[in-house]
Each structure stands twice: as structure tokens, then as C-alpha cells.
Amino acid sequence: MDKEQKYHAEVDSGYEFGNTALYLRVMNMLQSSLLLVSNFSDDPLFRFAFTGPETNRHRGMEAYFSAALDYCLQEGSIIIAPENRGLLAWIPGSAFPPHIDQTRIRNQPSYVQEAWERLNNHESTPEAIIAANANSFAYCWLLTVDFSVRGKGYGRMLMENGFDQMREAGLKECWLSTENNCNNAFYELHGMELFESAAASSGLTSYIFRKRL
Numbered sequence: 001m002d003k004e005q006k007y008h009a010e011v012d013s014g015y016e017f018g019n020t021a022l023y024l025r026v027m028n029m030l031q032s033s034l035l036l037v038s039n040f041s042d043d044p045l046f047r048f049a050f051t052g053p054e055t056n057r058h059r060g061m062e063a064y065f066s067a068a069l070d071y072c073l074q075e076g077s078i079i080i081a082p083e084n085r086g087l088l089a090w091i092p093g094s095a096f097p098p099h100i101d102q103t104r105i106r107n108q109p110s111y112v113q114e115a116w117e118r119l120n121n122h123e124s125t126p127e128a129i130i131a132a133n134a135n136s137f138a139y140c141w142l143l144t145v146d147f148s149v150r151g152k153g154y155g156r157m158l159m160e161n162g163f164d165q166m167r168e169a170g171l172k173e174c175w176l177s178t179e180n181n182c183n184n185a186f187y188e189l190h191g192m193e194l195f196e197s198a199a200a201s202s203g204l205t206s207y208i209f210r211k212r213l
Helices: 021-040 044-049 054-075 102-106 110-133 154-168 181-189
Strands: 077-080 086-092 137-145 173-178 193-199 205-212
Touching: 021 054, 021 077, 021 086, 021 137, 044 110, 054 077, 054 086, 054 102, 054 110, 054 137, 077 154, 086 154, 102 110, 110 173, 110 193, 110 205, 137 154, 154 173, 173 181, 181 193, 181 205
Parallel strands: 137 173
Antiparallel strands: 077 086, 086 137, 173 205, 193 205
16 A cells, blocks of 8 residues: 555444544544553553553553554554444554654653653564564554453454454554563454564563464
8 A cells, every 4th residue: 555545543333434533633532542541551561661650650651642543543543442442553564663753752741751761662672573573564553442341342343343454455464562461362362373472671571463364
């Protein structure tokens, strides 16, 4: 796909998808960021990177997720589940590894900048493995389903629609990494294979998954 075409954001309403990037940016960005903060607050990686009082942690995470979603809107795609109960955000290999606008970082308090640096230092380990082994690929950067509706098929719907988008874009593989081994069974259930487990400088283990599309 020509990069100038870009990809697009989609909001699911009754499982009918449409190009709603502007709507997402204006109406849903904050809500999506808050959903990610709520669901990733106790994730091992975000516990490691974002430290201190909960108000500081959540401010830093919200800023990070907002910037990440902006990047996905620009370079990739975001799929949102009904009633904003979950989302999947991915980018093509041409935009990998993801880069957050440095102006977004400089405008944050020092404790946020330090958290982002810890996060980026950790992420360099799985990103290097993916970059060295992936071919014609998509990177599933963010995936979450609200705690209140887990087990009801939202995650499956998001994954299946994400895979469909990646195939339509002509991509051959989907890659992702997680530091929460509780997620591994879910990814394997949806056809992803554990490619490698890698210990990062953070002391955390990254579980790197691949699916051939």
C-alpha cells in the first residue's frame, strides 16, 4: 500500500466498520487513553516504567497513550470495540519501531520524561528482535479489553479485525510483545506463536509473538 494512502481508524458500531479517524480524534481519544491507563496500570512493564504516586503514574501513562494513539492514527490503524470497551492499535513495519514526537515528551514534567525513558530503554530489547526477524509485517502495539466485558468475545473480535486489516494491507506477519505472561494463552488461542522470550535490562522478560497472516 502506498504510504500516502495511510491506514485508517475504525470504530465498531454493530460490527459495521467505517473510516472515522476524525471522530476518533475529536471524541474518543481521551476516552481511549483513559481505558488504556485503567487496564495497563498494573501491567508489569508500566509498573516498572511509571513509578511514584498514582496521580503521577496515571498522568504519565495518559500522556504516553495519547501520543501512541496519535502515532497509530498517522501511520497505522486503530480498531475500537462497541461502546469503547476495548481497542487494538497497530502500525506497519515501515513505521516500526514506533517513535513518539519529541515535542510531546519535552512538554511533560520530568517524572513523565523519566518514565518514558525507562519504558523506551526496555522496549529496545523486543523491538530489536522483531526488527531483525520480521518480514512484511504489522506490529500490534496496543491491545486491551475493559475488565467489565472480558470473556465476551471483544478481544477475539479486535484480533480478527486487526488481522483482516493487515492482510488487506498486503502484510504477511503480525508481531507483538508482552511482559505479562498471563496474556500468553490468549495470544496462542488466536493463532500466535511464541517466537522468543528475552530478558531486558529492566529485569523484565519480554514474550515476543508472531503470527503468519
